Amino acid sequence: MGQEKVRVPDLARMKAQQHRITMLTAYDYAFARIFDHAGIDLILVGDSLATAVRGEDTTLAVTVDEVIYHTRAVVRGRTRALVVADMPFLSYQVCAEDALRNAGKLIKEGCAEAVKLEGGVALAETVRRIAAIDIPVMGHIGLTPQSVHRMGGHRVQGRKTGHRAGCRERLIEDALAIEAAGAFAIVIEGVPPSLAREITQRLSIPTIGIGAGPDCDGQVLVMHDMLGLSESFRPRFVKPFANLWREVSAATEAYIREVREGVFPGPDHCYAEARGN
Ligand code: KIV
Numbered sequence: 001m002g003q004e005k006v007r008v009p010d011l012a013r014m015k016a017q018q019h020r021i022t023m024l025t026a027y028d029y030a031f032a033r034i035f036d037h038a039g040i041d042l043i044l045v046g047d048s049l050a051t052a053v054r055g056e057d058t059t060l061a062v063t064v065d066e067v068i069y070h071t072r073a074v075v076r077g078r079t080r081a082l083v084v085a086d087m088p089f090l091s092y093q094v095c096a097e098d099a100l101r102n103a104g105k106l107i108k109e110g111c112a113e114a115v116k117l118e119g120g121v122a123l124a125e126t127v128r129r130i131a132a133i134d135i136p137v138m139g140h141i142g143l144t145p146q147s148v149h150r151m152g153g154h155r156v157q158g159r160k161t162g163h164r165a166g167c168r169e170r171l172i173e174d175a176l177a178i179e180a181a182g183a184f185a186i187v188i189e190g191v192p193p194s195l196a197r198e199i200t201q202r203l204s205i206p207t208i209g210i211g212a213g214p215d216c217d218g219q220v221l222v223m224h225d226m227l228g229l230s231e232s233f234r235p236r237f238v239k240p241f242a243n244l245w246r247e248v249s250a251a252t253e254a255y256i257r258e259v260r261e262g263v264f265p266g267p268d269h270c271y272a273e274a275r276g277n
Contacts, residue, residue: 006041006082008114008136008184014041014217015206021185021218023084023208024226027053027070031223032077040081042208044116044220045071047086048145052224059145062088064102071110084138085112089146092117096129103130103137116187118144120174124181131182139178141171142212143190156211158191168195175199175207187220188212190237211237 014021023042026032027049035043046052047059049070064087071085085106092099103115114136117123127137142157150165151157157166164170171191178186185206188196193213200207200216209216221238224230228240229248258264 003039003080005080008082010082011185011206012204015204021206021208023218023220025049025052025220025222026074026077027223029073029077032074032081035223036078036081041218042084042220043074043078043081044084045074045086045110045112046116046222047088048222052222058148060089060148062086064088064091064105068106068110071106071112075111082114083112084114084116085110087115087117092123092126092130093119096126099126099130100133103135104133107135114138114184116140118146119178120171121177124177127178127181127183137181137183138208139175139183139186140189141174141178141186142188142196145189154190156190156192158195171195172199172202175203179203179205188216211235 011021013019021042022040023044024035024040025044025046025048026035027045032043045067047062047067049066050056050059050062067085067088071083075083087099087102087106091102099117106112106115115130116138117127117130118140119126120139120141127139130137143151143154145154148154158168158171160167162169163173172195175186175188183205185208186199186203187208187210188199189209190211193215196207196209196212197215206217208218208220210220225233225235225238226241228243228245231245234240255264
C-alpha cells in the first residue's frame with residue numbers, strides 16, 4: 001500500500017486485493033514511531049496494556065482514561081498507520097449511551113481513528129449505534145480476554161460445534177452479526193484455523209487473526225510477544241521475531257559493568273569545558 005496514510009476504507013480495498021493487513025499493538029510514542037517507520041498498517045492500543053505493560057493477569061482493570069493516555073502517545077509517534085483504540089471492560093457493555101460516550105472520548109481525547117470492542121450477537125446493536133455516529137468500529141470475537149471468567153481462562157474457542165457461547169456455529173453467527181451491524185473489520189482470536197478460514201470467506205469485511213491460523217486477511221500480535229520481551233511467556237501462536245529480553249539484558253549488564261568500573265562516562269560523553277576562561 002506504499003507510504004500513504006492508511007485510512008479506514010483502505011482495509012476493504014486490501015481485502016479485495018488480497019493484500020495481507022499487518023497490525024501490532026503499541027502503547028507509547030517510541031515503539032509507535034518504530035512500527036510506523038517500518039510500514040505497519042494498523043496500530044492497536046490494546047487493553048492488553050494491563051497484561052503486557054503492567055503485569056496484571058487479566059485486561060479487566062483498564063479504564064477509558066488509561067487507553068486515552070496511551071493512545072495520545074501512540075498517535076504522536078505515527079504518520080502513516082491507522083490507530084485503533086480498545087474499548088475497556090465495562091466501557092460499552094452496560095448501555096448504548098456509555099458506549100457512544102466512551103467511543104467518542106477515545107476519538108476526541110485519544111485522537112484514535114477507530115475503536116475496537118469485544119463480543120458478537122449480543123453487542124451487535126452497540127456496534128450499530130457507534131457506527132451510526134460515524135465512529136469506525138472493529139469487532140473482536142473468539143477468545144475475547146474480557147470474557148476470561150466465563151471462558152474459565154484464556155482458552156481456545158470454537159472447537160466444539162453448537163450455538164452456545166464460544167462454539168463454532170455461534171462464532172460464525174457472531175461474526176456475521178458484527179459485520180451486519182457496520183463494523184469495518186474484525187479480530188478473530190484463539191480459534192482453530194478452519195473456523196477462521198470459514199469466517200474470512202463468509203465476511204466481506206477484513207478479518208485480522210491472532211492465534212487463528214494463516215487464512216485471515218491480516219494478522220495482529222501483541223508487541224511484547226512479537227519482540228520477545230519476556231523470557232518465559234510463549235504461547236503456541238506467538239512467533240518472536242527478535243529476542244529483546246536477551247538484547248536488553250545484555251545492554252543493561254554492560255551498562256552496570258561500565259558504570260561500576262568507571263568506564264562510562266568516558267571523554268566522548270562529557271561536555272566541553274567553557275572556552276576562554
Ligand atoms: O488488547 C489487545 O492487545 C488485543 C489484541 C490481542 C487483538 O485485543
